[in-house]
Amino acid sequence: MLIAILTDIHGNREALSACLAHARLLKVDRFVFLGDYVGYGADPAWVVDTIRTMVDQGAVALLGNHDAAIDGPDEDMNSTARQAIQWTRGQLGPEQRRFLADLPLIHEDGNVLYVHANGYAPRNWDYMDGPMEAIRHFSRVEAHITFCGHVHVPMLYHMSTTAKVGSFSPVADNDIPLLPTRTWLAVIGAVGQPRDGVAAANYAVFDTARQTLRYLRVPYDTATAARKVREAGLPEKLAVRLEQGR
Amino acid sequence: MVINGFTLQEHISTGGMALVWTVTREDDATPLIMKIPLLLDSDDPLPIVCFETEQMIMPRLTGPHVPRFVAAGPLDPMPYIVMERIPGESLKSRLDEVPLPWAEVVAIGAKVAKALHDLHLQKVIHLDIKPSNVMIRETGEIVLIDYGFARHEQLPDLLAEEFREPFGTTPYMAPEQVLQDRADPRSDLFALGVMLYFFVTGERPFGNPRGGQIRKRLWRDPVPPRALNPDCPPWLQEIILRCLEVHPQDRYATAAQLALDLDNPDQVKLTERADRLARDSGMKTFRRWLKARKAQPLETPNIVGQLSRAPIVLAAVDLSPGSEDLAEALRLMVQRILSLETEARIACVNILKTSRIAVDILEDAEGNSLHVQRLVQLKHWGSSLGVPEERISYSVLEAPDPAAALVDYARHNNVDHIVIGARASSALRRYLGSVSSQVVAEAPCSVTVVRTPKDRRAQNG
Numbered sequence: 001m002l003i004a005i006l007t008d009i010h011g012n013r014e015a016l017s018a019c020l021a022h023a024r025l026l027k028v029d030r031f032v033f034l035g036d037y038v039g040y041g042a043d044p045a046w047v048v049d050t051i052r053t054m055v056d057q058g059a060v061a062l063l064g065n066h067d068a069a070i071d072g073p074d075e076d077m078n079s080t081a082r083q084a085i086q087w088t089r090g091q092l093g094p095e096q097r098r099f100l101a102d103l104p105l106i107h108e109d110g111n112v113l114y115v116h117a118n119g120y121a122p123r124n125w126d127y128m129d130g131p132m133e134a135i136r137h138f139s140r141v142e143a144h145i146t147f148c149g150h151v152h153v154p155m156l157y158h159m160s161t162t163a164k165v166g167s168f169s170p171v172a173d174n175d176i177p178l179l180p181t182r183t184w185l186a187v188i189g190a191v192g193q194p195r196d197g198v199a200a201a202n203y204a205v206f207d208t209a210r211q212t213l214r215y216l217r218v219p220y221d222t223a224t225a226a227r228k229v230r231e232a233g234l235p236e237k238l239a240v241r242l243e244q245g246r
Numbered sequence: 247m248v249i250n251g252f253t254l255q256e257h258i259s260t261g262g263m264a265l266v267w268t269v270t271r272e273d274d275a276t277p278l279i280m281k282i283p284l285l286l287d288s289d290d291p292l293p294i295v296c297f298e299t300e301q302m303i304m305p306r307l308t309g310p311h312v313p314r315f316v317a318a319g320p321l322d323p324m325p326y327i328v329m330e331r332i333p334g335e336s337l338k339s340r341l342d343e344v345p346l347p348w349a350e351v352v353a354i355g356a357k358v359a360k361a362l363h364d365l366h367l368q369k370v371i372h373l374d375i376k377p378s379n380v381m382i383r384e385t386g387e388i389v390l391i392d393y394g395f396a397r398h399e400q401l402p403d404l405l406a407e408e409f410r411e412p413f414g415t416t417p418y419m420a421p422e423q424v425l426q427d428r429a430d431p432r433s434d435l436f437a438l439g440v441m442l443y444f445f446v447t448g449e450r451p452f453g454n455p456r457g458g459q460i461r462k463r464l465w466r467d468p469v470p471p472r473a474l475n476p477d478c479p480p481w482l483q484e485i486i487l488r489c490l491e492v493h494p495q496d497r498y499a500t501a502a503q504l505a506l507d508l509d510n511p512d513q514v515k516l517t518e519r520a521d522r523l524a525r526d527s528g529m530k531t532f533r534r535w536l537k538a539r540k541a542q543p544l545e546t547p548n549i550v551g552q553l554s555r556a557p558i559v560l561a562a563v564d565l566s567p568g569s570e571d572l573a574e575a576l577r578l579m580v581q582r583i584l585s586l587e588t589e590a591r592i593a594c595v596n597i598l599k600t601s602r603i604a605v606d607i608l609e610d611a612e613g614n615s616l617h618v619q620r621l622v623q624l625k626h627w628g629s630s631l632g633v634p635e636e637r638i639s640y641s642v643l644e645a646p647d648p649a650a651a652l653v654d655y656a657r658h659n660n661v662d663h664i665v666i667g668a669r670a671s672s673a674l675r676r677y678l679g680s681v682s683s684q685v686v687a688e689a690p691c692s693v694t695v696v697r698t699p700k701d702r703r704a705q706n707g
Contacts, residue, residue, distance in 0.1 A: 158402060158404075160294075161291065164407055165407070166403075166406075176302075177301070177401075180325075181297075
């Protein structure tokens, strides 16, 4: 079975549409969304409706910190993120807000764990953004493979039988075997707000039969997405980020 | 005993890291082997990490120079890899006969270099080239086995993460491997150089060192092969010592460029390396030692990058009277390629067309050889490119079918890019077909067709 894993969409309709179309061409069987549907981007309502429809059709969707901030506290966020959340609250109706509030934090499928930020304390939103953080995850989480987002930059951490942790910056369009002899933490890059200097959406496809993971990059209409951010009156910084991918 | 449908037949070897059994499976006549990592000694992670590395890389490899991957087993019931069994023996079986006749060493070297190039094109560096890892198929093709130390450019390097000390087969390790640099395809050329040295002299250039002694190759040059075996021709010593250079950038840029020299001894540019009969003086060695003390892993290029910087470019030069403007346009194009692909090797080729039936008289009225005349002209054409002599070669091929001869040359020598001139198309040309269009249709590589400004203007009317 091919599972498309998408995360950190952040109200970016153009990027999400491009990834969904791409995944359908690959004939994926299932979609798992790791959270952060809203915040930063100009189309939160459209994105939430799209995810709701897909969940009704069998997709899995998890909660991200920006989704939790819609009906919860936002004081942990930086000022740009908070500004975007405050704008987003005005864009979402009660149905959409309830959908976000009811999302689960984790999804387990055998020895595979899906989560937004990290596997050991999903609600504290710790970032898996370096080998030390990966060690903290590996030392506390049993799962053979963990998929998370939250960092926005793709990275693959792995731990050997002797507890040595390595990190690997993945190349797109390339099947990486997730060997049974190791434990894996796959950070999936952002769909809607890439931050590694490449202005193309990220997602990944996990092949459960072959136990391989393929990171993907999908170019999308960044000009339109950035224009909408400006038209919505959101911080200019958020538009530039989309154009530059950083 | 049966494991996941594979019946174990005969236990054929126990290496340092794995047990090897021949196996069969139902409805499959292919001879197969199963490699089972030795995990008994749990203190040593090397066998399991090498096994993991091989399990990652082998399914990616294709072609005649690697064993065909069949299956890999999960941990439960036990880890294993099943692959095609290569009949015959490895080159290790020849070690009792060293020194081997130099001509045979050259033939082996050229074949191994081509197999290595094929591997490097698949984004993999072997990093453990030695006689026991080189096998010969019954069809004569070289097969490189054992990918436990290998590195795939697009996969995590599990070994580099696991170990903080250098590892590998010490007599064959390149200096950069001693410094734990695992990213340069030219490390495999060093190991091949060690192998050729061993075959031609009967001795290993750096002995069989242990511990800190493996660093010595960073400053101590080997005894020149001709000092140990005077039969070794100077050009072969040149090739071997170039492979054994300490700095990767002083070796051949690619295995294909090395193969080209091994196949064409008359084109090898001899330097001071060819004449050396003794090791460097104490003073020179001492200076290298001082430098090596500070040696750090190099900023290394990637595999694909190294290969694309150093392609073999075939310039098909037409020297017939009236083609001067085309030859000039071709020269400009080759120069443009050289400005981007800075380590390119240029093979200048001219075809001396022979007739299919008659016995050709390849002399002019004064009895001068046409072949020699063409070669002189070709060298004149190439000299203005300003390429260092060791990266340019000249060949005049006598053939009845020029296009077929060019395509053959390209195929045999791993040419990456053919640059060929063409006259603007005309009704007659379209009817008869041109050499360039035949080359475009049949070449195994990229082809650039060059036209002259004059012809372009004529076409535009």
